[in-house]
Amino acid sequence: MKIAVFITGGTFDKEYNELDGSLYFKKTHVPEMLTLARSLVNTRLTTLMMKDSLLMTDKDRKIIASACKKAAETAIVITHGTDTMEHTARYLAPQVKNKTIILTGAMVPYKFGSSDGLFNLGSALAYAQVLPAGVYVAMNGQVFTWDNVTKNKKKGVFQARH
Amino acid sequence: MKIAVFITGGTFDKEYNELDGSLYFKKTHVPEMLTLARSLVNTRLTTLMMKDSLLMTDKDRKIIASACKKAAETAIVITHGTDTMEHTARYLAPQVKNKTIILTGAMVPYKFGSSDGLFNLGSALAYAQVLPAGVYVAMNGQVFTWDNVTKNKKKGVFQARH
Amino acid sequence: MKIAVFITGGTFDKEYNELDGSLYFKKTHVPEMLTLARSLVNTRLTTLMMKDSLLMTDKDRKIIASACKKAAETAIVITHGTDTMEHTARYLAPQVKNKTIILTGAMVPYKFGSSDGLFNLGSALAYAQVLPAGVYVAMNGQVFTWDNVTKNKKKGVFQARH
Amino acid sequence: MKIAVFITGGTFDKEYNELDGSLYFKKTHVPEMLTLARSLVNTRLTTLMMKDSLLMTDKDRKIIASACKKAAETAIVITHGTDTMEHTARYLAPQVKNKTIILTGAMVPYKFGSSDGLFNLGSALAYAQVLPAGVYVAMNGQVFTWDNVTKNKKKGVFQARH
Numbered sequence: 001m002k003i004a005v006f007i008t009g010g011t012f013d014k015e016y017n018e019l020d021g022s023l024y025f026k027k028t029h030v031p032e033m034l035t036l037a038r039s040l041v042n043t044r045l046t047t048l049m050m051k052d053s054l055l056m057t058d059k060d061r062k063i064i065a066s067a068c069k070k071a072a073e074t075a076i077v078i079t080h081g082t083d084t085m086e087h088t089a090r091y092l093a094p095q096v097k098n099k100t101i102i103l104t105g106a107m108v109p110y111k112f113g114s115s116d117g118l119f120n121l122g123s124a125l126a127y128a129q130v131l132p133a134g135v136y137v138a139m140n141g142q143v144f145t146w147d148n149v150t151k152n153k154k155k156g157v158f159q160a161r162h
Numbered sequence: 163m164k165i166a167v168f169i170t171g172g173t174f175d176k177e178y179n180e181l182d183g184s185l186y187f188k189k190t191h192v193p194e195m196l197t198l199a200r201s202l203v204n205t206r207l208t209t210l211m212m213k214d215s216l217l218m219t220d221k222d223r224k225i226i227a228s229a230c231k232k233a234a235e236t237a238i239v240i241t242h243g244t245d246t247m248e249h250t251a252r253y254l255a256p257q258v259k260n261k262t263i264i265l266t267g268a269m270v271p272y273k274f275g276s277s278d279g280l281f282n283l284g285s286a287l288a289y290a291q292v293l294p295a296g297v298y299v300a301m302n303g304q305v306f307t308w309d310n311v312t313k314n315k316k317k318g319v320f321q322a323r324h
Numbered sequence: 325m326k327i328a329v330f331i332t333g334g335t336f337d338k339e340y341n342e343l344d345g346s347l348y349f350k351k352t353h354v355p356e357m358l359t360l361a362r363s364l365v366n367t368r369l370t371t372l373m374m375k376d377s378l379l380m381t382d383k384d385r386k387i388i389a390s391a392c393k394k395a396a397e398t399a400i401v402i403t404h405g406t407d408t409m410e411h412t413a414r415y416l417a418p419q420v421k422n423k424t425i426i427l428t429g430a431m432v433p434y435k436f437g438s439s440d441g442l443f444n445l446g447s448a449l450a451y452a453q454v455l456p457a458g459v460y461v462a463m464n465g466q467v468f469t470w471d472n473v474t475k476n477k478k479k480g481v482f483q484a485r486h
Numbered sequence: 487m488k489i490a491v492f493i494t495g496g497t498f499d500k501e502y503n504e505l506d507g508s509l510y511f512k513k514t515h516v517p518e519m520l521t522l523a524r525s526l527v528n529t530r531l532t533t534l535m536m537k538d539s540l541l542m543t544d545k546d547r548k549i550i551a552s553a554c555k556k557a558a559e560t561a562i563v564i565t566h567g568t569d570t571m572e573h574t575a576r577y578l579a580p581q582v583k584n585k586t587i588i589l590t591g592a593m594v595p596y597k598f599g600s601s602d603g604l605f606n607l608g609s610a611l612a613y614a615q616v617l618p619a620g621v622y623v624a625m626n627g628q629v630f631t632w633d634n635v636t637k638n639k640k641k642g643v644f645q646a647r648h
Contacts, residue, residue, distance in 0.1 A: 011345060018431040019480045021335060021376075023345070034303075037281035038269055040319060041303035052345075107200055107342040113437040119199035122284030125303045130292050141196075141203035141287045156343045157202060173507060180593040181642045183497060183538075185507070214507075269504040275599040318505045361605035362593055363627040364643060431524055443523035446608030449627045454616050465520075465527035465611045481526060 002042045003128050004073040005030060008064060009050040010081030012106040012117050025050035029110045030079060033121055041125050044073065053081025053088075053105075061091045068096045075128040076101045079121075082151055082158075085137055089146035093135040101135045102128045102143070107156055116140075164204045165290050166235040167192060170226060171212040172243030174268040174279050187212035191272045192241060195283055203287050206235065215243020215250075215267075223253045230258040237290040238263045241283075244313055244320075247299055251308035255297040263297045264290045264305070269318055278302075326366045327452050328397040329354060332388060333374040334405030336441050338433040349374035353434045354403060357445055365449050368397065377405025377412075377429075385415045392420040399452040400425045403445075406475055406482075409461055413470035417459040425459045426452045426467070431480055440464075488528045489614050490559040491516060494550060495536040496567030498592040498603050511536035515596045516565060519607055527611050530559065539567020539574075539591075547577045554582040561614040562587045565607075568637055568644075571623055575632035579621040587621045588614045588629070593642055602626075 007013070007028045014023045028047050048063055068076055080088055082105045089103055104124035106117035124138040135146035139158040150161045169175065169190045176185045190209050210225055230238055242250055244267045251265055266286035268279035286300040297308035301320040312323045331337065331352045338347045352371050372387055392400055404412055406429045413427055428448035430441035448462040459470035463482040474485045493499065493514045500509045514533050534549055554562055566574055568591045575589055590610035592603035610624040621632035625644040636647045 016436050038278045039303040112340050116200045118280045119284035122281035123288035126285035126288035141201040274502050362602045365627040440524045442604045443608035446605035447612035450609035450612035465525040
């Protein structure tokens, strides 16, 4: 089984710019994370964009949906900023059928030592391998269907909407 | 859904003894790993033993099997040394029915910086939530049934037996 | 020999706020750094302020100078943002005599994994123990006197002014 | 000022062998440590050996002494296992004159996350730049002359002999 991994940016991949003290994107850390994880999951990695999800537009979501539709793989993991992860999930659900799509991300950049990114990537790849077709969000070790998930921005965690 | 997490030791939880340069067990790192992961999975953690799995006896496996049988939870994750993980899986399979049991571990101690432990824990908790009853090994991002898994000791990875 | 360590903030002590993705100050990491370092240097730690050094005013520098003057110790290490470290050094030099004052900092926050902070703290404490009275900047493993140091902001390194 | 850095192994450079769970030497981490430290100290790095200092013989110490004597640099840092660091210091003292030699090491391998190595390297390079000719041990942020230092093996720290 092969899994398409689409990278879109988000906290997951942010880095610290030591010259000006800002946070920015350079390139994705997913390959080094999979190496560290000794992952043997058969994956195809594609960076679709490197964006803070607050800056994502429907044009960006169209690019993601298009990549999901075109993918030969029926299992897809999307790394995504947490702030609008639920919006992208809702955008994808009516458009991509017959594929298992797992959105995941991180609350702290992978490069910052105390990141949840590696844990989330492990759970997302697991869910992608065993869940039936549908669009899901995998965060905090849990998995939610696209129509029943929201980020609690005060607590910084994902929870069921209902 | 509540998951029982049984800790048995293994590389996962080994530490460096700076007084004599040896590797040893102090206490499990699973709680701090779940905190770092911002895990909201409902878990009950129990340390059954802290052993290098090469030193595990059938008496130890009996303790593990007993804990699995007594658990009120139907989903169980067992952290375990990698060297005999497949033996424990085979030991448990005929004894514990109607429960989803996921054995996982790490190739490098969690405390040593480049560990696969957090990734494996993320995938094990995910598999435990969605797979049907049975005994499984979750390593390298993949999942194997108890009767079709072996550690390739030359490569340090898990693979299907057949 | 006792060393007064005055903490003023700077990149050294910045943290990542996972709720809004900003960088901020919580409390200093110097105590945990000294523990990690197994430091047996006799130190007295005081947090004077927690500021980005770009936001430091002469009022802040007055507080630092005052703390240096009042200190019973003749060796002082000041953790400081890198952007105006040289300004504070020049401010202190004419005011505090007969004490060895070492300013140091970091290009990357200690909490972000790839920080130079622990190395700089090690060198600053060493210089504080052996250099004659004067005001110095210790960065990049090197030490500069207050009147001959500048930050090369393009390269993110400290160098002699002349 | 140029500093010769002689690498001899020790806990500093030990790694975890994930295939058999042992600790071993591959190659030194000093170059990556200096990069992480953004060090601009002018150094010449030479790996003389990669040994646990408990296994060091007088033949090994002869090699170290010879390298110190031959060095064009008058400032030298030696990374060394902590268990016999004081023996090597005593061996070198009568043989190498007119050079500042700083022995340092680590209680925990650099690769294991909670290492004192980076701090010690920072302090050793600082002491090497400013101390007068002599043989010293720099550990725990402190510096000791060769004739007044011993490792307290119960506490895992260095202290004055007298």
